[in-house]
Amino acid sequence: MKTIIHKATDRGYANHGWLQANHSFSFAQFYNPDKIQFGALRVLNDDVIAPSMGFSTHPHDNMEIITIPLKGTLKHRDSMGNTWETIEAGEVQVMSAGSGLMHSEMNAKTDEYLSLFQIWILPNKQNVEPRYDQQFFKAEDRKGQLQTLVSSIDNQEEGLKIHQDAKISRIDLDEASTFTYTSLSEKHGTYVMNITGEVSIDNNVLESRDAIGVSNTTEFSIQSITPSQLLFIEVPM
Known part of the structure; x- marks a missing residue:
């Protein structure tokens, strides 16, 4: 068995005021040649987003994106026709970016911080039709x-x-x-x-x-x- 340890304190960290981000793997301004990915796992971000703040409309393609809210409520809209879908803590969201899409993500609450994991996994098929889904788990x-x-x-x-x-x-x-x-x-x-x-x-x-x-x-x-x-x-x- 082979193991690699990533301590919480060794993650990349960025403070954008409205966003406190911890990066398990190289992302944005954080680069560590020993932390590019783990197999097909490319991104694991541990984010805290201020009330009413979030990520404005931006593109993705050929990536499987999974979002797990831990506390608070996320809202999401995209170029597939989903208009401000809400994802509560306890739910999980998946988005297959495939051949390309645009989306935005915001903290749906005006008085509560949003805590979430966002995971990017490299797909085994390129340029598939984009798709979106979410589900609640007890x-x-x-x-x-x-x-x-x-x-x-x-x-x-x-x-x-x-x-x-x-x-x-x-x-x-x-x-x-x-x-x-x-x-x-x-x-x-x-x-x-x-x-x-x-x-x-x-x-x-x-x-x-x-x-x-x-x-x-x-x-x-x-x-x-x-x-x-x-x-x-x-x-x-």
Whole structure:
């Protein structure tokens, strides 16, 4: 098994006033040649957006974009005809940029900060027709068990779909519990973001917002030290 540790304090950071951004991988003005991507995972941004602020209309193409609000409400509009769709904490949004689209994202609240993860995954098909979807996921369905949020458009697993043989999932663990994660294949790697809490993976202790990339294995074990919430992003390497 191969592992790589990304501590929360080693992420790229940008303070734009209205946006506090933490970058797990090279993005915008943050560049680290050792942090370009993890397999097909290109971006994992941990953003906090001020009330009524956000990203004005901008283009994307040939990227699978997944947004997970953690607190607050996001609103989204795009050139596919979606007009200010709201995405609440508990929901997940996917957008296959494909052959190209324009969109904007804003904090829908005037009195509350928005906290979210935005994930970019390189697709396995180019120039597909752009598509958009969102879905609500119950927190109780991931207590002590894996909850699949996103998977390949080519399989029948529940959850949202993207054009890549990838899987995004979450689990909430009680204190002093153990969970074994099973990979799709040994050719996949799994990037684990510890959202909150403290866990141990392969004798590496991860605190809140620390991450570990695990590859060259079909399974690995997690021991929770405190109550913890974990995000798994499994991608082809």
